[in-house]
Amino acid sequence: MGCFSSMCRKLVVGILSLLKVGISIAIIIIVAIHLYKTDITWRKGDLPEVKPTCLMMGSVKGSSVCEYTFAVCGVSMLLSLMTSVLMCITCDLCGLGSWIEFGVAGLQTAWWVVAAIVISKNVRDSNNYQGVGLPNEGWRDAVAVMSWASAAASFLCALIFLCQACKCLAKACSCCCGGDDSSHGGKRNSV
Secondary structure (H helix, E strand, C coil): CHHHHHHHHHHHHHHHHHHHHHHHHHHHHHHHHHHEEEEEECCCCCCCEEEEEECCCCEECCEEHHHHHHHHHHHHHHHHHHHHHHHHHCCHHHHCHHHHHHHHHHHHHHHHHHHHHHHHHHHHHHHCHHHCCCCCHHHHHHHHHHHHHHHHHHHHHHHHHHHHHHHHHHHHHHHHCCCEEHHHCEECCCC
């Protein structure tokens, strides 16, 4: 039973992790192809004039919502990659890997919830712009929904890692605090 539950946990986390990366890539592609336009104007003797246009209204700290969306997806994927490499190099951080993974998944959940709120608000504003809305409404809606889906996948990963970390903590405490200690053939006396 223990091996099966561990294998199921790893399978679910693997699927959720692939889903998060896939969603991030899909968001980047949708924004780049359908929501972010660049007009380049050449005038004789001058440098080219480049005007980017984002079909998601608003800005985040001076950047367009499209650029913000690229950054959110990129940072999320980079953080996932760095965590995976760290766990591999350090051999699960000597048993603390579940706690690190829980912390990272919790941060990613918060990261995606904030991003989904910002994106959803700007999508709503863009869809209702002057009572008509900007073009490509369906693509904007898809980006907002995918942002929430990534937040949900991150939350499920965090929940799984928290359960695993607590299970490891309970096992460590039972060994030291009167639980079954198989090396002594029975229970230890509580101090």
